[in-house]
Amino acid sequence: MSIQNAQTVVRPASFLQNLQKVLRQNIREYGMFIALFLIMAFFAQRTGGTFVSARNLSNLLNQTGYIAVLAVGMTLVIVIRQIDLSVGFLAGFLGAVAAIALSTWGLPVFVVIPMVLILGLIAGLITAFPVAQLGIPSFVASLAGWLIYRGFLQQVTEGTGTIIIKDETFNALGNGFIPDIPGLGGVLEGVHKLTLVLGVLAIILYIYSASSRRSKQQAYNFEVMPRDVFILQMAFVALLIGAVTWVLATYQGLSWTTVIMLLVVGIYHFVTTRTVLGRHIYAVGGNPDAAELSGISVKRILYTVFGSMGMLSALSGILFAARLTSASTTAGTLFELDAIAAAYVGGVSAAGGVGRVTGSIIGALVMTSLINGMNLMGVGISYQYIVRGAVLAAAVIFDVYTRRTSR
Numbered sequence: 511m512s513i514q515n516a517q518t519v520v521r522p523a524s525f526l527q528n529l530q531k532v533l534r535q536n537i538r539e540y541g542m543f544i545a546l547f548l549i550m551a552f553f554a555q556r557t558g559g560t561f562v563s564a565r566n567l568s569n570l571l572n573q574t575g576y577i578a579v580l581a582v583g584m585t586l587v588i589v590i591r592q593i594d595l596s597v598g599f600l601a602g603f604l605g606a607v608a609a610i611a612l613s614t615w616g617l618p619v620f621v622v623i624p625m626v627l628i629l630g631l632i633a634g635l636i637t638a639f640p641v642a643q644l645g646i647p648s649f650v651a652s653l654a655g656w657l658i659y660r661g662f663l664q665q666v667t668e669g670t671g672t673i674i675i676k677d678e679t680f681n682a683l684g685n686g687f688i689p690d691i692p693g694l695g696g697v698l699e700g701v702h703k704l705t706l707v708l709g710v711l712a713i714i715l716y717i718y719s720a721s722s723r724r725s726k727q728q729a730y731n732f733e734v735m736p737r738d739v740f741i742l743q744m745a746f747v748a749l750l751i752g753a754v755t756w757v758l759a760t761y762q763g764l765s766w767t768t769v770i771m772l773l774v775v776g777i778y779h780f781v782t783t784r785t786v787l788g789r790h791i792y793a794v795g796g797n798p799d800a801a802e803l804s805g806i807s808v809k810r811i812l813y814t815v816f817g818s819m820g821m822l823s824a825l826s827g828i829l830f831a832a833r834l835t836s837a838s839t840t841a842g843t844l845f846e847l848d849a850i851a852a853a854y855v856g857g858v859s860a861a862g863g864v865g866r867v868t869g870s871i872i873g874a875l876v877m878t879s880l881i882n883g884m885n886l887m888g889v890g891i892s893y894q895y896i897v898r899g900a901v902l903a904a905a906v907i908f909d910v911y912t913r914r915t916s917r
Contacts, residue, residue, distance in 0.1 A: 528736035537912055542857055542872045549876060553883030561883055564761035567754070570875075570882050572684070575767035576601070576829040578874035580849035581856065582778050583822035585870040586815045588853055589795040591862035592648040594816065595846050596637055596655030597823040602842020603663040604630055605827030609673040609837035610666060612680055619679045626824045633659075634820020635813055642812040656846070664839055673837045684832030687762045688769060702763030709755025713748045720744055767829055771871065774822070778867040791815065796863035851898065852877050855905040876901070 553561040560566060580597055587594050604626050611622045637655050640646040667673060675681060691703040720740075727734045735743070758764060782788035793801040794811045802808050826845065831837045856873025858865030877898060884894050 525738050528739045529742075532735055532739050539857060539866075539869070541908060541912075542855060542869060542876065545855075546872055546876050546879065549879050549883070553879065553886065557883065557886045560886055562757075564757045566882070566886070567757055568761050568765060570878060571758075571768045571771070572765050572833065573882060574871075574874050574878045575684075575765075575771045576826040576833070577845070577848045577852055577878060578771050578871045579774050579822050579826045579829065580845060581852035581870035581874045582774055582867045583815075583819035584846075584849040585853045585856065585858045585865050585867050586778075586782070586791060587648075587819055588850075588858045588860070589862060589865050590791060590811060590815055591795055591798070592641065592812070592815070593652060593850070594637060594648065594655075594819050595652040596633075596659055597652075597819060597826075597849060598842040598845030598847070599656055599659035599663055600630065600633055600820065600823040600842070601827035601830065601845055602837075602840075603659045603666070603827070604633075604824045605831035605841055606663055606666050606673060606837035608680070608828055609675050609831055612675055612677045613673055619677060622680070623828060626828060627821050630820040630822070630824025630827075631817050632820070634817040634823070637820065638813045638816035641816070642809040659842075663842065667837065667839045671839060675831060675835050675837070680828075681832050681835045683766050683770070684829055684834070685765075687765050690763060700760070702759040702761075705755060705759040705763035708764065709751060709759070712755070713751050716747060716751065717744055767833070770825070770829065774825070775867055775871050782867055787814070792863055848874075848877060851902045851905075854902060854909070857909075859909050860906060873905075 550562065580601065584594065584597065607629065608622050608626045611617045611625065612619070617625075633655070637648075637652055640651045641648045687702075688704060690705075691707070720743075724734050724740060734740070782791065790801070790806045790811055791814075793804070793806055794808050798808050801811075827842065830841060830845075834841075852873035853865065853870050854860070854873065855876050856865070856869030856871070858869065880898055880901065881894060884897065889897075
């Protein structure tokens with residue numbers, strides 16, 4: 511009697527099955543993109559397209575800049591299970607210092623900006639000291655900083671109330687646009703050519719980095735995204751970058767604020783994903799005790815992250831002061847809460863150890879899109895706060911739910 515071996519035929523999963531699997535496994539990462547798309551589609555419909563006009567999108571990115579910069583630093587602070595409430599008034603105070611240095615002391619821009627960034631770094635290290643050396647909760651240490659920097663801000667602005675900044679180079683950081691390539695016209699007349707070039711380069715860089723990362727994962731036998739879904743993802747992101755680039759190019763191109771914001775996100779994304787320091791930050795956030803036992807200096811990570819947060823606060827203050835071409839007593843008010851909200855909406859986990867700096871820019875865009883869209887619709891400020899609070903609560907609930915279901 512012959513025994514016939516039965517072979518099980520494994521049918522390849524369909525495209526929809528692959529797509530559902532990828533969405534289910536990456537719901538934390540894709541959820542914020544879906545939320546941003548729905549918010550923008552809603553406001554585009556309710557404002558008759560004004561929300562997605564070239565002028566408004568450019569204005570939206572400029573509004574997002576100083577909050578996104580803060581949110582990048584706040585994401586890392588929350589990743590290591592800490593919080594920093596001092597960043598709002600620290601940004602306002604250092605923006606005022608920059609204004610005084612330019613207007614009263616007569617210092618040039620190339621001296622003022624590094625000076626203010628260094629002051630921000632020192633302020634962040636001061637905040638880290640009681641947390642790292644004395645074990646004081648970061649909530650209390652940074653709350654003390656919140657009060658101190660608020661007092662400093664009021665002290666330096668109490669004489670005039672508002673310090674006007676007349677330096678055009680400095681103000682261009684908040685209101686100016688990158689120069690265009692001269693001498694090109696024809697079919698591209700009236701279109702910002704350099705913005706288009708940068709957009710094409712961004713698409714090429716994204717496709718190359720995504721393909722390279724996938725190839726490396728396959729070389730080490732890691733599970734990768736199905737090929738059809740991977741191609742769809744690359745095509746979608748490329749089209750999105752191309753569409754945004756074209757819209758901005760038809761107005762005045764990329765603003766300096768947008769360029770600075772993208773550079774900050776790019777640098778921090780590289781540090782957190784490609785360096786030993788980045789791995790140590792997430793190790794401390796995942797389990798500080800285990801990280802210490804494995805040879806990672808938790809104190810050093812605390813100083814690094816809080817110092818970085820202080821420096822980004824200084825940059826945020828510079829961008830905000832440049833945008834308003836002035837520094838005032840109220841500068842920095844609620845910035846820390848906007849940054850925390852953007853970080854949570856962007857996917858950082860309240861439990862620590864989870865979160866990407868690229869998500870922080872999406873979270874910042876979500877929050878500023880809500881403000882911008884509701885302003886265009888004429889929604890009252892009281893209702894705006896209610897809606898923003900509801901979105902933040904939904905983001906935290908979503909975080910808790912996804913963590914529970916993934917166990």
